[in-house]
Amino acid sequence: MDAAEFRRRGKEMVDHVADYLEKIEERPVYPDVEPGYLRSLIPTEAPVEPDSYEDIMKDVERVIMPGITHWHSPNFFAYFPAASSYPAMLADMLCSAIGCIGFSWAASPACTELETVMLDWLGKMLQLPECFLAGTHGHGGGVIQGTASEATLVSLLAARCKAIRRVQLLDPKKSEAEILSKLVAYTSEQAHSSVERAALIGAVMMKKVPTDSLYAVRGEMLKKILEEDKAAGLIPFYFCATLGTTPSCAFDHIADLGPLCNQENMWMHIDAAYAGSAFICPEFRPLLNGVEYADSFNFNPHKWMLINFDCSAMWVKKRTDIIGAFKMEPLYLKHENQESGLVTDYRHWQIPLGRRFRSLKMWFVFRMYGLQGLQAHIRKQVGLAKEFESLVRADKRFEICAPVVMGLVCFRLKGTNELNQSLLKKITKSREIHLVPCQLSGSFVLRLAICSRSTEFRHIQQAWQHITQLAFELLQEHHH
Amino acid sequence: MDAAEFRRRGKEMVDHVADYLEKIEERPVYPDVEPGYLRSLIPTEAPVEPDSYEDIMKDVERVIMPGITHWHSPNFFAYFPAASSYPAMLADMLCSAIGCIGFSWAASPACTELETVMLDWLGKMLQLPECFLAGTHGHGGGVIQGTASEATLVSLLAARCKAIRRVQLLDPKKSEAEILSKLVAYTSEQAHSSVERAALIGAVMMKKVPTDSLYAVRGEMLKKILEEDKAAGLIPFYFCATLGTTPSCAFDHIADLGPLCNQENMWMHIDAAYAGSAFICPEFRPLLNGVEYADSFNFNPHKWMLINFDCSAMWVKKRTDIIGAFKMEPLYLKHENQESGLVTDYRHWQIPLGRRFRSLKMWFVFRMYGLQGLQAHIRKQVGLAKEFESLVRADKRFEICAPVVMGLVCFRLKGTNELNQSLLKKITKSREIHLVPCQLSGSFVLRLAICSRSTEFRHIQQAWQHITQLAFELLQEHHH
Numbered sequence: 001m002d003a004a005e006f007r008r009r010g011k012e013m014v015d016h017v018a019d020y021l022e023k024i025e026e027r028p029v030y031p032d033v034e035p036g037y038l039r040s041l042i043p044t045e046a047p048v049e050p051d052s053y054e055d056i057m058k059d060v061e062r063v064i065m066p067g068i069t070h071w072h073s074p075n076f077f078a079y080f081p082a083a084s085s086y087p088a089m090l091a092d093m094l095c096s097a098i099g100c101i102g103f104s105w106a107a108s109p110a111c112t113e114l115e116t117v118m119l120d121w122l123g124k125m126l127q128l129p130e131c132f133l134a135g136t137h138g139h140g141g142g143v144i145q146g147t148a149s150e151a152t153l154v155s156l157l158a159a160r161c162k163a164i165r166r167v168q169l170l171d172p173k174k175s176e177a178e179i180l181s182k183l184v185a186y187t188s189e190q191a192h193s194s195v196e197r198a199a200l201i202g203a204v205m206m207k208k209v210p211t212d213s214l215y216a217v218r219g220e221m222l223k224k225i226l227e228e229d230k231a232a233g234l235i236p237f238y239f240c241a242t243l244g245t246t247p248s249c250a251f252d253h254i255a256d257l258g259p260l261c262n263q264e265n266m267w268m269h270i271d272a273a274y275a276g277s278a279f280i281c282p283e284f285r286p287l288l289n290g291v292e293y294a295d296s297f298n299f300n301p302h303k304w305m306l307i308n309f310d311c312s313a314m315w316v317k318k319r320t321d322i323i324g325a326f327k328m329e330p331l332y333l334k335h336e337n338q339e340s341g342l343v344t345d346y347r348h349w350q351i352p353l354g355r356r357f358r359s360l361k362m363w364f365v366f367r368m369y370g371l372q373g374l375q376a377h378i379r380k381q382v383g384l385a386k387e388f389e390s391l392v393r394a395d396k397r398f399e400i401c402a403p404v405v406m407g408l409v410c411f412r413l414k415g416t417n418e419l420n421q422s423l424l425k426k427i428t429k430s431r432e433i434h435l436v437p438c439q440l441s442g443s444f445v446l447r448l449a450i451c452s453r454s455t456e457f458r459h460i461q462q463a464w465q466h467i468t469q470l471a472f473e474l475l476q477e478h479h480h
Numbered sequence: 481m482d483a484a485e486f487r488r489r490g491k492e493m494v495d496h497v498a499d500y501l502e503k504i505e506e507r508p509v510y511p512d513v514e515p516g517y518l519r520s521l522i523p524t525e526a527p528v529e530p531d532s533y534e535d536i537m538k539d540v541e542r543v544i545m546p547g548i549t550h551w552h553s554p555n556f557f558a559y560f561p562a563a564s565s566y567p568a569m570l571a572d573m574l575c576s577a578i579g580c581i582g583f584s585w586a587a588s589p590a591c592t593e594l595e596t597v598m599l600d601w602l603g604k605m606l607q608l609p610e611c612f613l614a615g616t617h618g619h620g621g622g623v624i625q626g627t628a629s630e631a632t633l634v635s636l637l638a639a640r641c642k643a644i645r646r647v648q649l650l651d652p653k654k655s656e657a658e659i660l661s662k663l664v665a666y667t668s669e670q671a672h673s674s675v676e677r678a679a680l681i682g683a684v685m686m687k688k689v690p691t692d693s694l695y696a697v698r699g700e701m702l703k704k705i706l707e708e709d710k711a712a713g714l715i716p717f718y719f720c721a722t723l724g725t726t727p728s729c730a731f732d733h734i735a736d737l738g739p740l741c742n743q744e745n746m747w748m749h750i751d752a753a754y755a756g757s758a759f760i761c762p763e764f765r766p767l768l769n770g771v772e773y774a775d776s777f778n779f780n781p782h783k784w785m786l787i788n789f790d791c792s793a794m795w796v797k798k799r800t801d802i803i804g805a806f807k808m809e810p811l812y813l814k815h816e817n818q819e820s821g822l823v824t825d826y827r828h829w830q831i832p833l834g835r836r837f838r839s840l841k842m843w844f845v846f847r848m849y850g851l852q853g854l855q856a857h858i859r860k861q862v863g864l865a866k867e868f869e870s871l872v873r874a875d876k877r878f879e880i881c882a883p884v885v886m887g888l889v890c891f892r893l894k895g896t897n898e899l900n901q902s903l904l905k906k907i908t909k910s911r912e913i914h915l916v917p918c919q920l921s922g923s924f925v926l927r928l929a930i931c932s933r934s935t936e937f938r939h940i941q942q943a944w945q946h947i948t949q950l951a952f953e954l955l956q957e958h959h960h
Contacts, residue, residue: 067590
């Protein structure tokens with residue numbers, strides 16, 4: 001395919017994409033296929049001679065579309081949103097064309113520099129404390145990670161390295177292995193599984209901190225475990241707080257937890273993967289109070305800020321902490337300030353080596369929406385969740401299971417877990433809407449998250465009508 | 481921006497992309513900017529009200545392009561290639577539109593299933609042993625990782641987990657920390673820095689194995705170290721072989737190393753990041769002989785197989801090995817065969833949770849080029865490297881520093897390292913071509929890699945003319 005053909009096919013693809021998104025509502029949101037469906041629809045080997053482009057595009061509809069869960073359907077309410085917007089897609093086309101691999105400044109200076117400045121822009125939108133920004137002389141700064149899981153892992157590894165060095169400075173005879181075996185990381189029992197996984201990868205112990213009745217960790221809960229662990233000779237070194245947990249969008253009390261972590265020399269990382277986007281609205285910003293105590297903060301613009309996956313924003317207070325944990329250089333050559341200079345090599349900030357020019361899509365989205373447009377998006381979706389909450393509250397057969405703070409509603413039929421499992425099965429089978437469950441205090445709970453940019457009030461009403469209809473049928477069945 | 485405006489702007493962007501790539505040769509390949517250049521060119525904060533799209537596109541030329549290292553210029557010979565092709569870009573547009581996050585089968589069955597089948601297609605093109613393929617009942621299978629660094633890390637973590645379990649089975653009293661402190665991983669002294677980094681992340685010791693005069697590891701070299709380490713009470717558990725090293729594209733002797741690793745119960749991972757693509761050509765396939773002894777194999781189609789970054793292909797012989805190392809489930813619930821069923825949840829195969837629909841671009845590229853088209857691309861670029869080698873060999877002032885097997889030529893001026901450093905400085909400053917150095921046996925060496933799809937023989941000739949002209953000037957200066 002040469003440039004001339006790309007001009008033609010590319011324009012067709014633009015229309016194809018617009019058609020897909022404009023008519024997405026007509027498709028069942030959840031696919032009706034069995035595991036292994038695809039293999040029998042295509043050849044067992046790649047062709048030796050080229051296929052025609054027309055055949056490929058026919059196969060997109062024949063082979064791929066039947067197996068797609070349509071995340072951008074207005075009837076998709078599962079997991080958390082995956083952001084999508086036209087400006088981000090345009091930027092990604094440009095990113096593909098430039099096709100640089102920005103592992104170091106020299107590998108494409110614009111790729112590194114736009115990222116640093118975009119993370120400063122975004123940090124200012126969130127009113128992050130100055131110390132997290134790169135500015136022109138700062139010790140902190142931001143980076144785009146692929147996912148929140150990677151941000152958590154990177155922060156845990158940086159904390160591990162810092163803790164080992166600190167303990168060895170006090171007691172040089174202690175081996176790294178000995179220290180490693182005593183390090184303990186902590187997180188909420190409601191935290192995302194990727195947090196526990198980070199500890200598994202980093203070969204450190206991780207303990208789950210119990211939560212209060214609103215599924216949030218409070219300072220006193222962490223303090224109690226820390227005292228026990230220190231008395232047992234363990235070395236607490238890391239706490240991952242969650243702002244907006246996956247099950248119920250609960251918020252750990254970072255304003256209490258932060259001073260405790262600082263006092264105990266523990267790294268505090270904040271995972272605000274979903275909720276972080278909302279902090280650009282002044283009415284939600286108080287939930288981020290206490291971030292000043294954190295060593296690192298992360299959220300996913302690719303969830304709720306209209307920037308297509310992947311784009312996970314992470315800031316650290318001291319970039320030397322993060323670089324020092326990964327840089328392939330002997331320790332005795334390191335200086336506290338060598339990284340506060342002008343050149344940033346982002347390969348030292350992340351797990352992979354290569355990286356795409358992802359800040360382009362931030363730049364396009366921030367400029368095409370403006371802060372006001374982004375705030376309007378957040379507020380609209382929170383409003384829709386509140387509407388859904390009202391509908392649920394008005395029906396006495398149902399209950400709301402956690403405070404509705406942002407775009408997530410946790411609800412269930414009053415009754416057994418089995419009853420609610422049956423309801424979810426009916427919903428999934430109907431393929432009219434799609435949502436996933438969670439477990440809260442031993443209860444099986446349905447989660448309805450406002451996901452698609454195209455979800456409007458009528459979709460919320462239809463979803464509720466559909467759910468109550470299925471619940472009615474279910475309760476009739478149970479009655480007989 | 482609504483769908484109608486996207487149709488218009490998208491088509492403009494398609495032309496913009498085609499224009500950029502058609503005229504890329506007119507731009508200096510390496511940018512003329514100082515660190516920090518970008519910050520002063522744009523506002524310090526995001527706009528509150530939207531900017532116009534025209535202004536953004538003007539800024540792409542004003543702000544971004546001056547700071548781009550043009551990886552797809554025919555005059556770019558640095559690092560290794562970053563793949564790029566029009567079919568891959570079209571597929572990525574579709575991927576952005578679908579915008580699913582394929583962490584589990586249910587999150588979008590087509591995303592998971594096409595990936596599994598594409599990795600089988602690609603495995604067959606490479607003539608990988610059947611045991612690496614998923615087939616319909618296999619125990620092995622492939623996955624797309626973001627980068628080779630992640631594939632290495634995943635394999636090392638799987639090996640670590642397997643080794644700890646094996647040792648504990650023999651001696652249940654041994655603590656995990658104790659075992660961890662005795663585990664040793666090995667790789668070539670010529671291996672990529674990401675291999676050493678994987679060991680750092682995984683908190684295990686890593687030793688560098690010396691290479692022969694062609695920069696390759698041989699069986700006897702590894703064997704010698706293993707004997708010493710075992711005698712010292714250490715537990716060898718992992719060897720990362722390289723096929724096509726970054727400095728000189730050297731090939732470790734896997735047919736000797738593999739049986740040794742098998743015998744010692746060590747995991748052998750093969751990192752063929754760059755060279756792997758060439759194994760689809762029968763004339764290069766013998767270099768992969770011995771892969772049958774490996775536990776995992778990885779290469780980057782996003783380097784040399786026309787599939788835009790990121791797309792790193794990894795296969796494992798036993799998927800339970802890799803899943804078992806990450807899955808958040810207690811060990812006593814695991815069964816050897818539970819993962820050989822029909823449903824694959826790729827989140828257990830990788831470091832991040834989220835993942836894009838990357839197999840679409842494999843599908844488009846494999847079908848639009850066909851195996852023959854892909855082979856032709858490899859052969860053309862190897863041919864260009866051989867042409868360059870001939871030019872160098874014909875000039876007695878220069879020497880070739882390593883065998884030219886694929887698309888990389890290592891060469892230098894006969895003389896001091898300082899002389900060659902000066903030559904590279906002149907080349908970089910001229911901005912007509914771009915290449916990076918390496919170190920081989922203490923010598924400062926220039927690396928010329930055939931990178932861009934648009935590089936033709938005339939570019940090779942021009943590059944050589946340019947290099948010899950600068951060398952002439954340099955030698956004149958030194959003479960006076």
